[in-house]
Amino acid sequence: xxxxxxxxxxxxxxxxxxxxxxxxxxxxxxxxxxxxxxxxxxxxxxxxxxxxxxxxxxxxxxxxxxxxxxxxxxxxxxxxxxxxxxxxxxxxxxxxxxxxxxxxxxxxxxxxxxxxxxxxxxxxxxxxxxxxxxxxxxxxxxxxxxxxxxxxxxxxxxxxxxxxxxxxxxxxxxxxxxxxxxxxxxxxxxxxxxxxxxxxxxxxxxxxxxxxxxxxxxxxxxxxxxxxxxxxxxxxxxxxxxxxxxxxxxxxxxxxxxxxxxxxxxxxxxxxxxxxxxxxxxxxxxxxxxxxxxxxxxxxxxxxxxxxxxxxxxxxxxxxxxxxxxxxxxxxxxxxxxxxxxxxxxxxxxxxxxxxxxxxxxxxxxxxxxxxxxxxxxxxxxxxxxxxxxxxxxxxxxxxxxxxxx
Amino acid sequence: xxxxxxxxxxxxxxxxxxxxxxxxxxxxxxxxxxxxxxxxxxxxxxxxxxxxxxxxxxxxxxxxxxxxxxxxxxxxxxxxxxxxxxxxxxxxxxxxxxxxxxxxxxxxxxxxxxxxxxxxxxxxxxxxxxxxxxxxxxxxxxxxxxxxxxxxxxxxxxxxxxxxxxxxxxxxxxxxxxxxxxxxxxxxxxxxxxxxxxxxxxxxxxxxxxxxxxxxxxxxxxxxxxxxxxxxxxxxxxxxxxxxxxxxxxxxxxxxxxxxxxxxxxxxxxxxx
Numbered sequence: 001x002x003x004x005x006x007x008x009x010x011x012x013x014x015x016x017x018x019x020x021x022x023x024x025x026x027x028x029x030x031x032x033x034x035x036x037x038x039x040x041x042x043x044x045x046x047x048x049x050x051x052x053x054x055x056x057x058x059x060x061x062x063x064x065x066x067x068x069x070x071x072x073x074x075x076x077x078x079x080x081x082x083x084x085x086x087x088x089x090x091x092x093x094x095x096x097x098x099x100x101x102x103x104x105x106x107x108x109x110x111x112x113x114x115x116x117x118x119x120x121x122x123x124x125x126x127x128x129x130x131x132x133x134x135x136x137x138x139x140x141x142x143x144x145x146x147x148x149x150x151x152x153x154x155x156x157x158x159x160x161x162x163x164x165x166x167x168x169x170x171x172x173x174x175x176x177x178x179x180x181x182x183x184x185x186x187x188x189x190x191x192x193x194x195x196x197x198x199x200x201x202x203x204x205x206x207x208x209x210x211x212x213x214x215x216x217x218x219x220x221x222x223x224x225x226x227x228x229x230x231x232x233x234x235x236x237x238x239x240x241x242x243x244x245x246x247x248x249x250x251x252x253x254x255x256x257x258x259x260x261x262x263x264x265x266x267x268x269x270x271x272x273x274x275x276x277x278x279x280x281x282x283x284x285x286x287x288x289x290x291x292x293x294x295x296x297x298x299x300x301x302x303x304x305x306x307x308x309x310x311x312x313x314x315x316x317x318x319x320x321x322x323x324x325x326x327x328x329x330x331x332x333x334x335x336x337x338x339x340x341x342x343x344x345x346x347x348x349x350x351x352x353x354x355x356x357x358x359x360x361x362x363x364x365x366x367x368x369x370x371x372x373x374x375x376x377x378x379x380x381x382x383x384x385x386x387x388x389x390x391x392x393x394x395x396x397x398x399x400x401x402x403x404x405x406x
Numbered sequence: 407x408x409x410x411x412x413x414x415x416x417x418x419x420x421x422x423x424x425x426x427x428x429x430x431x432x433x434x435x436x437x438x439x440x441x442x443x444x445x446x447x448x449x450x451x452x453x454x455x456x457x458x459x460x461x462x463x464x465x466x467x468x469x470x471x472x473x474x475x476x477x478x479x480x481x482x483x484x485x486x487x488x489x490x491x492x493x494x495x496x497x498x499x500x501x502x503x504x505x506x507x508x509x510x511x512x513x514x515x516x517x518x519x520x521x522x523x524x525x526x527x528x529x530x531x532x533x534x535x536x537x538x539x540x541x542x543x544x545x546x547x548x549x550x551x552x553x554x555x556x557x558x559x560x561x562x563x564x565x566x567x568x569x570x571x572x573x574x575x576x577x578x579x580x581x582x583x584x585x586x587x588x589x590x591x592x593x594x595x596x597x598x599x600x601x602x603x604x605x606x607x608x609x610x611x612x613x614x615x616x617x618x619x620x621x622x623x624x625x626x627x628x629x630x631x632x633x634x635x636x637x638x639x640x641x642x643x644x645x646x647x648x649x650x651x652x653x654x655x656x657x658x659x660x661x662x663x664x665x666x667x668x669x670x671x672x673x674x675x676x677x678x679x
Contacts, residue, residue: 026538026540029536030559030560030561030563030564031564031586031587034564173468174462183463183464187466190465192586290536290537291462293536295513300510303515304510305461306461306462306510
């Protein structure tokens with residue numbers, strides 16, 4: 001951590017235009033600009049409104065089950081050899097991932113705006129399930145856009161959403177994955193902007209989404225920071241989280257940004273390996289551009305066309321990344337690295353066997369890198385890994401790779 | 407004065423309205439586009455709006471999404487679209503050509519490089535769906551440097567207090583999006599359009615063109631009564647798609663599309679068909 005970066009720097013983003021340095025902004029069709037302005041005005045008011053915060057906190061405590069534990073994975077630590085490994089157990093949240101922290105917040109905003117219908121995009125289906133869940137609880141109509149390819153890969157989550165009363169709309173355009181689901185959700189929003197709230201699942205999209213999703217996910221890092229101090233008497237030496245759009249990572253990292261002694265690692269999906277081009281690592285191997293409402297690092301060709309991505313985990317299979325991560329990369333505060341499909345699968349099996357915790361394939365990317373990092377550190381050092389979701393949803397994928405048919 | 411400003415001025419003197427067809431560069435075939443542009447002019451187009459293919463055309467309905475996919479499958483990119491305009495200009499130095507697309511291909515080329523290349527090719531204006539006035543300063547500086555217009559969208563959801571912000575950055579004409587939604591959708595409410603255009607006119611003297619939801623001679627006629635220009639996109643692109651599906655020759659494809667444009671021209675001019 002370089003000393004010239006002062007504390008005020010991290011509070012200065014986003015600016016009034018929603019920019020994180022040169023990243024972020026509001027790159028959307030004119031039809032949506034007034035809806036974004038309305039959302040921003042409401043959020044400015046409610047984010048400092050004690051009653052709203054109390055409502056949110058009560059839901060996080062009694063509906064989601066927060067705080068989630070910070071767990072010292074001692075058998076895994078012993079196996080890896082090196083720094084002490086702690087897991088932030090977002091997998092224990094209601095619905096099984098960190099996504100619900102954000103959908104509760106946004107659904108409460110929708111309620112305050114009087115919107116009766118929510119829409120969402122989803123890749124792996126975790127955000128779709130978290131949205132359908134909170135829609136059921138608040139009695140909102142819910143439609144979820146999901147790439148046709150992902151509908152096939154994630155049949156279990158599709159059925160969960162249907163059970164919760166949501167309608168899942170398969171998206172057949174483009175590459176039929178998460179980015180196309182986001183395009184289709186934007187098209188829906190532009191058409192139904194008067195009565196519809198778009199619950200974006202990650203820290204991307206047009207301002208104010210990257211900011212408000214970050215704020216809702218920061219509960220992860222606030223808890224982890226307090227738990228580290230309480231359980232170990234000091235701050236961790238390093239944080240590790242997987243990065244697709246980057247919401248679980250920003251949620252863990254942000255409350256530690258001013259702690260100069262804490263190193264941070266965002267782990268992107270290396271897919272079949274960076275050299276193959278079949279990956280989802282825009283920060284590591286991409287270039288800046290504009291997509292889905294913000295300027296950020298993208299997987300794109302020399303003509304500015306968005307490239308197909310690949311990752312064994314549907315939730316990381318996205319060609320962009322939240323603009324704050326792009327900024328944190330450029331200023332050097334966070335290190336962005338990759339773990340490939342094979343490394344993630346190995347970490348999935350290892351954690352399951354030595355700790356009895358089955359991680360999501362997304363989170364397994366963070367675990368894979370954390371194991372490598374820990375092995376280079378001393379036993380008196382500590383790493384907190386964000387275990388952003390549980391792996392039940394991935395059992396079919398893992399079984400298929402292992403050649404097992406049900 | 408820009409070619410676009412000049413064209414609207416001539417039309418105003420003649421008491422006529424601008425017909426602005428939209429087609430995607432390279433759809434349905436690479437060899438179709440330039441002859442199609444000439445044929446559209448012969449059938450009564452006053453300004454050509456050429457779509458730049460993009461992998462993620464977020465504001466387009468299914469018809470134009472598929473056109474982008476066909477064009478990309480034909481390997482047509484921004485630089486190819488510019489080459490098409492250059493070729494068009496060898497035979498037509500008068501008809502304004504506007505590039506319509508999304509921010510990222512222009513970003514990737516670089517604003518200055520784009521402005522130089524587009525202006526050298528004979529492009530008159532740029533319309534990017536996803537660069538609102540809040541984000542436009544850098545690209546506008548480059549467009550102005552080479553004398554190109556920047557065309558902005560105003561939507562049914564645009565509050566009156568935003569209109570001035572938009573029109574202050576705009577030149578050439580203002581493109582009014584007639585309905586909430588994507589291209590090719592829905593049903594046009596002409597009274598609503600007229601009311602919103604009246605509000606826009608309080609902030610600018612620029613000509614106003616209307617697009618989204620204009621499908622035929624009758625809807626074009628209704629819009630032409632209240633605006634200076636009429637944009638026709640999806641209906642035309644649908645004709646191109648039908649021809650491509652039916653295996654028509656390029657000449658047949660062009661004729662099928664141009665037939666619709668000619669009907670719309672007669673509708674706008676009030677000539678019985």
